Amino acid sequence: MKSVKQFLLNSGEFFGDIGQQKDIVLSSRIRLARNLANHKFPNWANDAERDNIAEVAKSKLNGLKQLNGGVFFKISSLKDYEKLALCEHYMISKDLSLSGSWVACSVDQALSVMINEEDHLRIQVLRGGMGLKALWKIIGTIDDDLDGGDFAFDEKIGYLTACPTNIGTGMRASVMMHLPGLVINKQIQYTIDALNKVGVTVRGTLGEGTEAFGNIFQVSNQHTLGLSEQDIIVKIEHVAKTVMEHEEVARDQIFKSSKAFILDKICRAHGILRSCYRVGGAESFELLSLMRLASERGILPISYRNGIDRYMLEIQKGHLMVFSDDAAISEVRDVMRAKILRKFFSDIDISID
Amino acid sequence: MNCKCHFCGKPAAVHVTQVINDSMQNVYLCSNCAQKHGMFDPDSSHLSILKNISGALVSKMQAFSFSPILSCSKCGFSLADYKETGLVGCSACYLEMYDFMIKTIENLQKSTEYLGKVPSNMNYKSLNHNGKADLRESLEEALRVAIDEERYEDAARIRDRLRASFG
Numbered sequence A: 001m002k003s004v005k006q007f008l009l010n011s012g013e014f015f016g017d018i019g020q021q022k023d024i025v026l027s028s029r030i031r032l033a034r035n036l037a038n039h040k041f042p043n044w045a046n047d048a049e050r051d052n053i054a055e056v057a058k059s060k061l062n063g064l065k066q067l068n069g070g071v072f073f074k075i076s077s078l079k080d081y082e083k084l085a086l087c088e089h090y091m092i093s094k095d096l097s098l099s100g101s102w103v104a105c106s107v108d109q110a111l112s113v114m115i116n117e118e119d120h121l122r123i124q125v126l127r128g129g130m131g132l133k134a135l136w137k138i139i140g141t142i143d144d145d146l147d148g149g150d151f152a153f154d155e156k157i158g159y160l161t162a163c164p165t166n167i168g169t170g171m172r173a174s175v176m177m178h179l180p181g182l183v184i185n186k187q188i189q190y191t192i193d194a195l196n197k198v199g200v201t202v203r204g205t206l207g208e209g210t211e212a213f214g215n216i217f218q219v220s221n222q223h224t225l226g227l228s229e230q231d232i233i234v235k236i237e238h239v240a241k242t243v244m245e246h247e248e249v250a251r252d253q254i255f256k257s258s259k260a261f262i263l264d265k266i267c268r269a270h271g272i273l274r275s276c277y278r279v280g281g282a283e284s285f286e287l288l289s290l291m292r293l294a295s296e297r298g299i300l301p302i303s304y305r306n307g308i309d310r311y312m313l314e315i316q317k318g319h320l321m322v323f324s325d326d327a328a329i330s331e332v333r334d335v336m337r338a339k340i341l342r343k344f345f346s347d348i349d350i351s352i353d
Numbered sequence B: 001m002n003c004k005c006h007f008c009g010k011p012a013a014v015h016v017t018q019v020i021n022d023s024m025q026n027v028y029l030c031s032n033c034a035q036k037h038g039m040f041d042p043d044s045s046h047l048s049i050l051k052n053i054s055g056a057l058v059s060k061m062q063a064f065s066f067s068p069i070l071s072c073s074k075c076g077f078s079l080a081d082y083k084e085t086g087l088v089g090c091s092a093c094y095l096e097m098y099d100f101m102i103k104t105i106e107n108l109q110k111s112t113e114y115l116g117k118v119p120s121n122m123n124y125k126s127l128n129h130n131g132k133a134d135l136r137e138s139l140e141e142a143l144r145v146a147i148d149e150e151r152y153e154d155a156a157r158i159r160d161r162l163r164a165s166f167g
């Protein structure tokens, strides 16, 4: 049985890319909620029933070829920091870490299936870059393979879920976007409000709740019924493209009319990353956000962008604690974080004329 | 009358206009629900409706008009439980408490019409259509009729559904 540490160490590529478009877009994700017809939903089932459900779900997943060589983690046998690291890695949700049963993850970390989260099964596929259409093909096949005719489904209202907000397609399609331009220009709230009005949810993704550390936002569909999976994907891709255009405009504007301001910010961030001795999580996200922006403006070599994205995950508390026993202490973590970032940026130079 | 009943979603037969908190609300009821709520006698109608929606938005009306004792015979989950957690107890709850759930879904979702994929597995006994082939045929027929009748919005929706289910 693999440990969480071995599982995280194995991550060769950062989720693997699915789309060409990585400017502004970090990753795309689709999640499907599925339930077994003849069992209570996890919140209403007792422990014995939940165990029963988990056994049925696991036997389904054991036969799934997309999970070949993957790992199962039993949530109740994980340490708190291991659960946290899996959360940070987008493999599980906070809900699952609090009260779920199991998670199955593929070796490439592109697929995870949560058992007894809010629903019996939460299937999720994740890739770098923009690529919801390709992800729908992948997850659609997985869904078909798992369907033994025992899913809770009704022809009139679709897949039945514990919460009516997921009923119908049971699908949440989301794109994770890096929007420093809109944040600096103070247009982000306006953008979020406008998207909310058209059935699109926007949330901060790093850190707790809806706070947006590192200027990273997750854009996803609000409705799951009344539109098809294709409708949802087309809508979210369209919205993401529109937001991208606004972000481009904001960036151009900032680099044109506030050139000294933004270049100074980037150079200082680079300086801190290169020579800090300790740095907190929230501050490092802000610094890395500026480095990602710089890489997309040709100020840093673009080849380092994947590394930047990766460190945004790996310098978080759970990851640090999985990789070192000493990291249980916050001040030690800050020093470790600084060391990792110092090393990474030591041979990355800034080029400005 | 072209509107749906606020309680159950069936075509409405009765229409009441109501002013609540300075805004005008339209309430539609089917003949069945109208009878249930004492609407058949035109004189008592306004009073009983008022009682049901006093101070509340029409969209929240179902909260006042369903008994919290209403429960699912399969899992024992009740409406009172739903109001506490926002989750239901089992998949049968949706059918057992259909009127309430469909109203709730109407408020939360784009519509109550399922337009997503048809499960690849043919074993779904709950399907009204006997498996995929029949569904495809009936959708194709509906598409033809919609085009004939120049209901292009409907036609587009049916076409999307065909694409979603059969590629």
Ligand SMILES: [Zn+2]
Pocket (backbone or CB within 6 Å): B005, B006, B007, B008, B009, B010, B029, B030, B031, B032, B033, B034
């Ligand atoms: Zn009715």
Ligand SMILES: [Zn+2]
Pocket (backbone or CB within 6 Å): B072, B073, B074, B075, B076, B077, B089, B090, B091, B092, B093, B094, B096
């Ligand atoms: Zn039930």
